[in-house]
Amino acid sequence: MTATKMTLLALALGAPALCVQLWLPVPRLTSDAVEYYSHLRSLYFDHDLDFANEFEHFGILTRGDKLVKTVTGHRRTIFSVGPAMLWMPFYAAGDLVARAQVRLPGGTYRTEPEVTGGVCDRSVATNWGDGMNPAAACARYFPVIYIDGDATLNGVQGQGILLVNGNLSVQGSYEFYGITVVQGELSTAGGGSTIAHFWGGVLARNASIDVQNLAGTATLNYSSCAILTALQATGVAAPLRSRGWSVLY
Numbered sequence: 001m002t003a004t005k006m007t008l009l010a011l012a013l014g015a016p017a018l019c020v021q022l023w024l025p026v027p028r029l030t031s032d033a034v035e036y037y038s039h040l041r042s043l044y045f046d047h048d049l050d051f052a053n054e055f056e057h058f059g060i061l062t063r064g065d066k067l068v069k070t071v072t073g074h075r076r077t078i079f080s081v082g083p084a085m086l087w088m089p090f091y092a093a094g095d096l097v098a099r100a101q102v103r104l105p106g107g108t109y110r111t112e113p114e115v116t117g118g119v120c121d122r123s124v125a126t127n128w129g130d131g132m133n134p135a136a137a138c139a140r141y142f143p144v145i146y147i148d149g150d151a152t153l154n155g156v157q158g159q160g161i162l163l164v165n166g167n168l169s170v171q172g173s174y175e176f177y178g179i180t181v182v183q184g185e186l187s188t189a190g191g192g193s194t195i196a197h198f199w200g201g202v203l204a205r206n207a208s209i210d211v212q213n214l215a216g217t218a219t220l221n222y223s224s225c226a227i228l229t230a231l232q233a234t235g236v237a238a239p240l241r242s243r244g245w246s247v248l249y
Contacts, residue, residue, distance in 0.1 A: 032079065034054075034055075034058045034060060035077050035078075035079040036079055036083045036084065037054075037084075038051045038054035038055065038058075038077070039051075039077075039079070039081045039083070039084035040083075040084035040087055040088065040091060041054055042054055043081075043084060043088070044088065044091060044092065044095070049074065049081075050074050050075070051074070051075050051077060052074075052075050055075055061075070093163070093181070096144055096146075096161060096163060096234075097146050097163060099144055099234075100143075100144040100145060100146035100163065101122070101143040101144055101145075102125055102128065102143045102144070102145040102146070103125075103146050103148070104125060104145070104146070104147045104148070104151075105147070105148055105149055106147060106148065106149020106150045106151055106166055107149070107151060107152070108151070108152040108153075108154060109126055109151065109152070109153055109154070110126065110153075110154055110155045110156065111126045111127070111128045111153065111155075111156065111157065111158045112126070112127070112155070112156040112157060113127055113129065113130040113133075113136060113137070113138035113141075113157075114126070114127035114138070115136075115137045115138065118137060119137060120137040120138035120140075120141050122141060122143070127141070128141075128143055128145060128157070128158025128159060128160060128162075128176075129141040129142055129143060129158060129159040129160055130157070130159070131157055131158070131159035131175065131176070131177030131178075131199070131226075132157055132175065140233070141159075141160075142159055142160040142161075142178065142229070142230055142233035142234050143160045143161075143234075144160060144161045144163070144234050145158070145160060145161065145162045145163065146163045146165070147162075147163070147164045147165065147166070147168075148165045148166070149165065149166045150166040150167045150168075150169075150184070151164055151166065151167075151168050151169070152168075152169040152170075152171060153168070153169070153170045153171065153174050153176075154171040154172050154174065155171075155172050155173065155174055156173075156174065156175075157174065157175045157176065157177075158175075158176050158177075159176065159177040159178050159226075159230065160178050160179075160230055160233070160234060161178055161179045161180075161181075161230055161234055162176060162178065162179070162180045162181070163181050164180075164181070164182045164183060164184070165183045166182075166183060166184050167182070167184035167185045167186075167187070168180075168182045168184070168185075168186050168187070168204070169186075169187045169188070169189075170186075170187070170188045170189075170197050171188075171189055174197055175197060175198075175199065176197065176198050176199070176200070177199045177200055177223075177226045177229075177230070178199075178200045178226055178227065178229070178230030179200055179201050179202075179203075179227055179230050179231070180198055180200070180201070180202045180203070180204075181202075181203045181204075182202070182203065182204035182205070183205070184204070184205055185204060185205050185206045186202065186204035186205075186206060197219065197220065198219075198220045198221065199221050199223045199226045200222070200223050200226035200227045200230060201222060201223075201226075201227050202220050
């Protein structure tokens with residue numbers, strides 16, 4: 001069976017179920033789906049496995065099996081965390097696209113910091129922060145950028161999280177600090193006088209951890225510092241759960 005036929009078959013089988021879900025009133029998750037999704041949401045947003053707020057949202061917190069807390073003080077569930085771990089990368093990608101501050105169609109762009117009256121102008125779509133000058137006005141601006149289509153970057157710099165729904169071509173002395181995810185293929189040419197095009201982490205269809213130099217001095221340099229900085233600057237704040245105190249001696 002060809003890829004086209006397999007795609008059409010998947011659409012034919014999956015479309016009716018999707019249409020039914022969209023037609024149903026909110027909340028659309030019921031039965032076992034609530035329990036599995038609660039694992040995912042709690043891990044992603046609350047960074048814990050306390051499902052009280054999720055169960056309350058879906059109206060099952062007062063259900064008989066949820067009333068009595070476990071010895072750890074959490075609400076009981078008999079469902080495994082496995083599906084949540086499997087769904088997590090796709091959920092995170094969808095969440096990042098939904099939260100993107102900069103949305104652009106495919107095209108050729110020159111991105112550089114834009115400062116107006118001494119203040120970083122975040123309304124300019126080609127202002128992707130300033131990763132080269134820590135004391136500059138745009139140094140603390142880490143946008144989530146989503147480009148829908150093939151894109152070419154030809155100068156100067158940017159930082160944050162870059163998502164490309166297509167191929168990405170990087171030309172000249174361009175530098176990006178943070179996380180780059182490319183749905184298609186990544187190609188680079190000519191690093192100019194710069195050591196690297198990317199500082200942080202890159203995920204692309206054709207990226208290889210064995211080969212860092214794609215062309216000339218156009219290098220991909222892994223940087224845990226750049227990755228953590230981008231994640232912390234673009235993350236969603238979550239309130240800490242109350243913590244108990246126990247004397248251990």
